[in-house]
Amino acid sequence: MLTHTEFMAMRRFPALDGLRAVAAVIVVVSHFAGPRWTWVSGWVGVYIFFVLSGFLITTLLLREQSSAGRISLKSFYIRRVFRILPPYLVILGFIVLFCALRGEFYSREFPTALPYYLTFFNEFLPEANPTGPNNFFSGSWTLGIEEKFYLFWPVLIVVVGVAAVKRRIAVAVAALAAMVLLIPFTGGWIMDYSLTLLYESTVHYAILLLGALLAVLMHNERTFALVAPLTHPLAAIPVVGGFLLLHVNMTDLWASTRNNLWLLLGYAVLVALLLVVLVSRGPVRWLLSTAPMRFVGDRSYSLYLIQGVAHFIVVLAIPRFAVNGTSTAIVVVVVSLLMADLVYRWFEQPAISLGRKIVKRYKPQPGPPAEPLPAPAQVPSTA
Numbered sequence: 001m002l003t004h005t006e007f008m009a010m011r012r013f014p015a016l017d018g019l020r021a022v023a024a025v026i027v028v029v030s031h032f033a034g035p036r037w038t039w040v041s042g043w044v045g046v047y048i049f050f051v052l053s054g055f056l057i058t059t060l061l062l063r064e065q066s067s068a069g070r071i072s073l074k075s076f077y078i079r080r081v082f083r084i085l086p087p088y089l090v091i092l093g094f095i096v097l098f099c100a101l102r103g104e105f106y107s108r109e110f111p112t113a114l115p116y117y118l119t120f121f122n123e124f125l126p127e128a129n130p131t132g133p134n135n136f137f138s139g140s141w142t143l144g145i146e147e148k149f150y151l152f153w154p155v156l157i158v159v160v161g162v163a164a165v166k167r168r169i170a171v172a173v174a175a176l177a178a179m180v181l182l183i184p185f186t187g188g189w190i191m192d193y194s195l196t197l198l199y200e201s202t203v204h205y206a207i208l209l210l211g212a213l214l215a216v217l218m219h220n221e222r223t224f225a226l227v228a229p230l231t232h233p234l235a236a237i238p239v240v241g242g243f244l245l246l247h248v249n250m251t252d253l254w255a256s257t258r259n260n261l262w263l264l265l266g267y268a269v270l271v272a273l274l275l276v277v278l279v280s281r282g283p284v285r286w287l288l289s290t291a292p293m294r295f296v297g298d299r300s301y302s303l304y305l306i307q308g309v310a311h312f313i314v315v316l317a318i319p320r321f322a323v324n325g326t327s328t329a330i331v332v333v334v335v336s337l338l339m340a341d342l343v344y345r346w347f348e349q350p351a352i353s354l355g356r357k358i359v360k361r362y363k364p365q366p367g368p369p370a371e372p373l374p375a376p377a378q379v380p381s382t383a
Contacts, residue, residue, distance in 0.1 A: 001228055001229070001231045001232045001280070002228070002231035002279065002280045002281065003228075004218075004221040004225075004228075007218060007224065007279065008063075008219075010279065013056075013278070013279050014288075014289035014294055015279065015285040015286075015287075015288040015289045016052060016056070016275070016278060016279075016288075016297075017288075017289075017293065017294040017297030017298060018278075018287070018288025018289055018290070018293030018294060018297055019048065019052065019274075019275075019278060019288055019297070020048075020049065020052060020297040020300040021288075021293045021294070021295075021296035021297035021300055022045075022048075022288070022293075023045035023046075023048040023049055023300065024045065024296065024297075024300035024301075024303045024304050025045075025296065025303075025333055026040050026041070026042035026045045027042045027043070027045040027046065027139075027304060027307070028303070028304075028307045028329065028332055028333050028336060029042045029329045029333070030042025030043050030045070031307065031308075031311070031324075031329075031332075032307075032311055032324050032328050032329040033324060033325065033326055033328070033329035034323075034324040034325045034326070036325075036326070037326070037329070038251045038252075039248045039249075039251070040248075041247050041248060041249075041250035041251045043251070044247065044250050044264075044267060046142050047207055047264060047267060047268055047271065048271055049142065049146075049304075050142075050145070050204060050207040050208045050211065050268070051207060051208070051210055051211040051214075051268050051271040051272055051275065052211060052271075052275070053146055053149070053208060053211065054149070054153075054207070054208040054209055054211025054212040054213075054214075054215070055211035055212065055214050055215045055272070056211075056215075057149075057150065057153070057154075057212070058153070058157070058211070058212040058215035058216060059215040059218075059219065060076075061076065061154055061157050062157070062168075062215065062216070062219045065157070066219075071154065071157060071158050072359075073154055073155065073158060075359045076154055077150075078355050078358055078359055079352075079355050079356070079359060080150050081355065082352055082355025082356075082358075083351070083355065084143070084147070085351075086347045086348060086350075086351035087301060087302045087343050087344075087347055087348045087351075088143065088305065090343055090347050091137075091302065091305045091306050091309075091343060092117055092137060092140075094309070095135070095136050095137055095308075095309050096110055096114070098309060099135065099136075107133065108132075108134070109129060109132045109133065109135065110135060112125075112128065112129050112132065113125055113129065113132065113135055113137070116128070116144075117137060117140060120143060120144045120147040120148070121144055122140045122141040122142075122143060122144035123141040123142075123144040123145060123199040123200055124144070124199075124200065125138075125141070126141075126195060126196045126199060127196050130196065134308070136308030136309040136312060137305070137308065138308070139304060139305065139307065140305060141199050142204075145205070145208070146208070149205060149208045153175075153208075153209075153212060156171055156175065157171075165216075165220040165222065165223060168216050169213070169216055169217070172209060172212055172213040172216045173213065175209050175212075176206055176209040176210065176212075176213060179202040179203070179205040179206035179209060180202075180203075180206050180265070182202040183201055183202055183203055183206070183261060186200055186201045186202045187200055187201040189260060189261050189262065190257075190258050190259060190260055190261075191258070191259030191260075191261065192258050192259060193258070193259055194259075198259065201261065203261045203264055203265065206265065206268075207264065207268040210265075210268045210269060210272050211268075211271075211272060211275070213272075214227070214272045214275060214276070218276070227276050230273060230276040230277060230280070231276060231277075231279075231280035231281075232280075233280070233281060233282040235277065235280075236277045236280075236282050236283075236284050239270075239273050239274055239276075239277050240274065240284055242270060242273075243270045243271070243273070243274050246266070246267060246270055247267070250263070250267060296337065299337060299340040299341055299343075299344045300340075301340075301348070302339075302340035302343040302344055302348060303336050303337055303340040306336055306339050306343070307336045310332055310335045310336040310339055311328075311332045311336075313335065314328075314331055314332055314335050
């Protein structure tokens with residue numbers, strides 16, 4: 001089994017890069033592969049991203065707090081701005097320019113959409129523009145959710161400060177409970193196939209906080225013992241098996257339950273358990289840590305955002321790919337990945353490096369560690 005000492009000494013969680021790769025690719029497959037691939041349940045890939053984000057961001061913050069004695073919100077927000085905004089704005093700008101050159105800036109209603117995209121209120125656009133045409137950026141609604149989480153959750157952790165572990169857990173549980181209790185007031189538990197209600201529901205913040213709660217539990221040695229049994233190699237069998245069983249049936253269950261949000265929460269819990277398996281030794285971690293998986297995982301953010309316009313360009317070049325199917329999905333994944341690779345190399349990586357340099361210029365001297373660490377812990381690079 002994985003020990004707490006080994007977990008805290010990890011500099012990277014490479015298998016989580018691979019999981020991001022899987023999540024991004026199945027999202028694209030769900031959009032363009034046609035009805036024969038509904039079992040892939042790619043639409044829930046965004047909920048894998050949510051659990052991952054909650055876990056990684058909270059791990060980053062707690063490790064900084066433990067090693068430096070405090071959390072620098074300024075440093076955190078600078079890193080987030082330089083991590084998220086450059087690819088986001090580059091891809092949005094490319095899509096707007098592409099549509100403008102085709103004379104479709106107004107017909108695709110960008111004057112209505114841009115205020116939402118530029119202020120990260122993306123998830124509220126469908127309600128404001130229910131009959132709006134496809135503008136190739138509608139998938140960015142998830143960024144509106146994540147940006148609000150990044151804005152408020154770190155502040156809560158700073159308010160808790162270097163308090164006892166019980167208080168950290170209490171804050172995470174209370175925040176999670178609050179988001180669950182608000183679900184009836186933000187659309188209800190049954191969506192009845194309404195994407196507008198789904199986008200605006202607080203269930204997404206609850207799912208992000210499930211990942212955050214897992215990070216809090218794993219950060220402390222005493223509470224790490226609660227999840228330690230899942231780090232045994234044999235534990236991967238029921239966890240991975242249960243996750244796959246639910247995942248391939250999610251689309252049917254989602255339809256048959258009229259989009260019951262308890263289904264999403266249950267799925268998120270299984271994803272959280274899967275994360276424990278993926279940071280532990282075993283064949284699943286090895287598979288998702290391979291170089292090809294990490295390559296796609298590193299580019300998953302841009303791949304996710306650029307898939308719509310990539311499909312449109314593919315159809316312009318080869319009209320037969322206007323019909324969704326297996327070959328269409330494969331070509332769109334490849335073209336999206338090639339375009340994402342350009343964004344990653346030319347904008348994403350340089351911006352991340354610049355953000356780190358800015359942070360280093362005024363990084364405060366570390367104080368005494370709040371919790372003694374068994375080994376130097378660094379922020380996982382997948383965050």
